[in-house]
Amino acid sequence: MKKPLYGLTALFDTPDALMQAVDETVKAGYTRYDVHAPYPLHGLARAMRLKPSPLGYFALVFGLLGAVSAVGLMTWITLVDYPLVIGGKPFWSWPAFVPVAFEITVLLASVLTVVSMIVIYFKFPNISHPLHDTPFMKRVSSDGFGICIEAADPLFEEARVRGMLTSLGGKDVGPVYFDVEDLNHGQKVFDLKFVGLLAGVGLLVSIITYLGLNVMLYMKPFNWMMEQEKLKPQAASALFSNGIGMRPPVEGTVARGFLPYPYKGRPEDAGRYLVNPLPVTKPVLDLGREKYLTFCSPCHGNFGRGDSRLAGQFPNPPTLHSDKVRDWPDGSIYHVMTDGQNVMPSYAAQVSRDERWAIVHYIRVLQRAHHAKESDLQ
Amino acid sequence: MSTDTQTLPYTSKTLSPQVDRIGLILLGIGVVLVIAAYIFEPVRASFDASILYLFMVSLAVGAIFLIALEYITGAVWSVPIRRVTEFLAGLSPFLILLVIPLFLNLHDVFHWTHEEAVSADPVLQAKTPYLNVSFLFIRTAVFLGIWILFSMLFIRNSTSQDVTREASLTRKNVRLAAIFLPLFAISITFTAVDWGMSLDPHWFSTIYGVYYFSGTVLAAVSAVTLIVVLLHEGGFLPGLRRDHFYSLGALMFAFVNFWAYIAFSQFMLIWYANLPEETFWFMARWENGWQFVSVLLIIAKFGVPYFALLSQESKMNTKRLKIMAVWLLVAHLLDLYWLVMPTHSTGATLSWVELGFPVVGVGMILLLLSWKSKRYNLVPIGDPKLQRGMDFHL
Numbered sequence: 219m220k221k222p223l224y225g226l227t228a229l230f231d232t233p234d235a236l237m238q239a240v241d242e243t244v245k246a247g248y249t250r251y252d253v254h255a256p257y258p259l260h261g262l263a264r265a266m267r268l269k270p271s272p273l274g275y276f277a278l279v280f281g282l283l284g285a286v287s288a289v290g291l292m293t294w295i296t297l298v299d300y301p302l303v304i305g306g307k308p309f310w311s312w313p314a315f316v317p318v319a320f321e322i323t324v325l326l327a328s329v330l331t332v333v334s335m336i337v338i339y340f341k342f343p344n345i346s347h348p349l350h351d352t353p354f355m356k357r358v359s360s361d362g363f364g365i366c367i368e369a370a371d372p373l374f375e376e377a378r379v380r381g382m383l384t385s386l387g388g389k390d391v392g393p394v395y396f397d398v399e400d401l402n403h404g405q406k407v408f409d410l411k412f413v414g415l416l417a418g419v420g421l422l423v424s425i426i427t428y429l430g431l432n433v434m435l436y437m438k439p440f441n442w443m444m445e446q447e448k449l450k451p452q453a454a455s456a457l458f459s460n461g462i463g464m465r466p467p468v469e470g471t472v473a474r475g476f477l478p479y480p481y482k483g484r485p486e487d488a489g490r491y492l493v494n495p496l497p498v499t500k501p502v503l504d505l506g507r508e509k510y511l512t513f514c515s516p517c518h519g520n521f522g523r524g525d526s527r528l529a530g531q532f533p534n535p536p537t538l539h540s541d542k543v544r545d546w547p548d549g550s551i552y553h554v555m556t557d558g559q560n561v562m563p564s565y566a567a568q569v570s571r572d573e574r575w576a577i578v579h580y581i582r583v584l585q586r587a588h589h590a591k592e593s594d595l596q
Numbered sequence: 597m598s599t600d601t602q603t604l605p606y607t608s609k610t611l612s613p614q615v616d617r618i619g620l621i622l623l624g625i626g627v628v629l630v631i632a633a634y635i636f637e638p639v640r641a642s643f644d645a646s647i648l649y650l651f652m653v654s655l656a657v658g659a660i661f662l663i664a665l666e667y668i669t670g671a672v673w674s675v676p677i678r679r680v681t682e683f684l685a686g687l688s689p690f691l692i693l694l695v696i697p698l699f700l701n702l703h704d705v706f707h708w709t710h711e712e713a714v715s716a717d718p719v720l721q722a723k724t725p726y727l728n729v730s731f732l733f734i735r736t737a738v739f740l741g742i743w744i745l746f747s748m749l750f751i752r753n754s755t756s757q758d759v760t761r762e763a764s765l766t767r768k769n770v771r772l773a774a775i776f777l778p779l780f781a782i783s784i785t786f787t788a789v790d791w792g793m794s795l796d797p798h799w800f801s802t803i804y805g806v807y808y809f810s811g812t813v814l815a816a817v818s819a820v821t822l823i824v825v826l827l828h829e830g831g832f833l834p835g836l837r838r839d840h841f842y843s844l845g846a847l848m849f850a851f852v853n854f855w856a857y858i859a860f861s862q863f864m865l866i867w868y869a870n871l872p873e874e875t876f877w878f879m880a881r882w883e884n885g886w887q888f889v890s891v892l893l894i895i896a897k898f899g900v901p902y903f904a905l906l907s908q909e910s911k912m913n914t915k916r917l918k919i920m921a922v923w924l925l926v927a928h929l930l931d932l933y934w935l936v937m938p939t940h941s942t943g944a945t946l947s948w949v950e951l952g953f954p955v956v957g958v959g960m961i962l963l964l965l966s967w968k969s970k971r972y973n974l975v976p977i978g979d980p981k982l983q984r985g986m987d988f989h990l
Contacts, residue, residue, distance in 0.1 A: 260990035
């Protein structure tokens, strides 16, 4: 079977010669022809009398789509879905949107314009063309400037076209035939082999992704420090019959540093037998001052006058400068802190033993400051 | 490519004597206005003088940059119009005239020259190793020296090639370009810092030099385009095609976008970080009427030229190019006004004082073009790349 003719091709050395050939082709009245060059030639469209390409409008529409959807998405996120104060700025901070909107605009405009070019002008899914894999295509994609006049043109006569192209200085003027196999084959995109290959690649990528994300990611590179073989507070434990991980002390035992207070409910005994174990030194007084200001001053006031900032909203405690308190032994003050008195609760849980004794020293300092002797002023 | 040059049918033409006359008249009017400005409002006049200096540096040094760019990239399209760029670069020695009044009035313009203010200000004290008058003088002198030296060398090699037709002169200029370009980057950055950024000595922006560079190249390309189109219309430049104009238009369009990109980058980083020591500079330009100037600047230097130069056809349309070149030159002047003037007046006002300075600039350029056109050919007829430049295809 004779191969059907697709068209006649000719090659030129310079863009100018090609331009001239195009001009003559148009003048001769041919309409079904195409031009090939290794790089875009400005002015070619004019020589071919082509109307301006509508692809620019595709770019405009897709670009606007990108801009609108980017700004819309960010607006929805920042105003509706998850309003979050960032750097003290208004929720709708448009300057921050500009780079993102710009990127999305450029991305959609370029990618979708190319896709529509392939679909509309290259007639995707058609992926074969008679010029593919011809010596002509090899030349025009490296250093040649070529023209191809199609046999489908109503004015096409092989001898006449050949004569015209040769007279214009065209080299390698020759025919290009359709590939019969190609013609009879139909769409190659839906070939079982091709579809199978796509599916195989898809499956392989999915498996690798699954292994990568769900298996490799959870392999332990070393024993994580946060996962140690010990029980954390409040955690359950199967080791104990009641399932509770935290254990109370064994009955009758005393934890280190947690001696039970012996004078619970017996303030007189506390005053009589307890002695302040701490010396009066600067570090001790500093500690006492710090703890006093933290735990005592909210009610008793910064100077123990019972004039705290809570005044009026809470029962006012009496002043610590009364004769009664000044005449108390250290043990009695310690007892009030440890056991509580009237509305004052015990502070044993918040303030340690030593700290309580330090506070006692500091209260003595405050009392002395309020009732300073003549000798103190010298 | 053969190095023997084809002789073009070129007959040297001089510009009409009207250019001389208009140039002289403009320069005269401008000088009178400038002197009046210095007498009645010396402080504002000093600020206007720095705007003019920055503007003329843009044209002159931007033109040297374009020459160097042509040589270092081996571009051929710009060869037929290179002489115009060289004429513009010939402005460099006259920058000395423009910088002298600045040095006479430093105290009026630069807060950091006030010793009592610096001594009470630890920030300015820390900057004194850089911001002091003698170092400023040295820097300015060195930069002017570099610009004048390279512009003269480029022009001398190029014009002597008209006679000798030696290709070796092109290679010499390529080497010069390789040396000049890094020096250009440094000198233009520090010029921007010295005469623009240090007006607000507390403020700092590392992109400021690039910002000025983007405007500089835009102004130089616009000025070259304007002069080329005018000469083309008068029949002085033979053989220019749509491809040449398209290239000029594309460069203008590219630098319109580059300027907008840099300007927005500077704004966005400062807006995002929101540090008071940086934002006050933009706040000063968003209050008391300056916000209108800011918006106008965005429209004038980006919005309008972007759409006017977007389509392919518009870049080949000489009439459109001519209008946009003038437009962009005015926009660059507005840009410099926006950079400099808020330091002087917290409110956006336009005074008669501003009038004389651009007039002086235009007069200087016209006189220079006329004078240069009498001495030199308007086309580099000895350049080995000239024929290829004439045949240039996109």
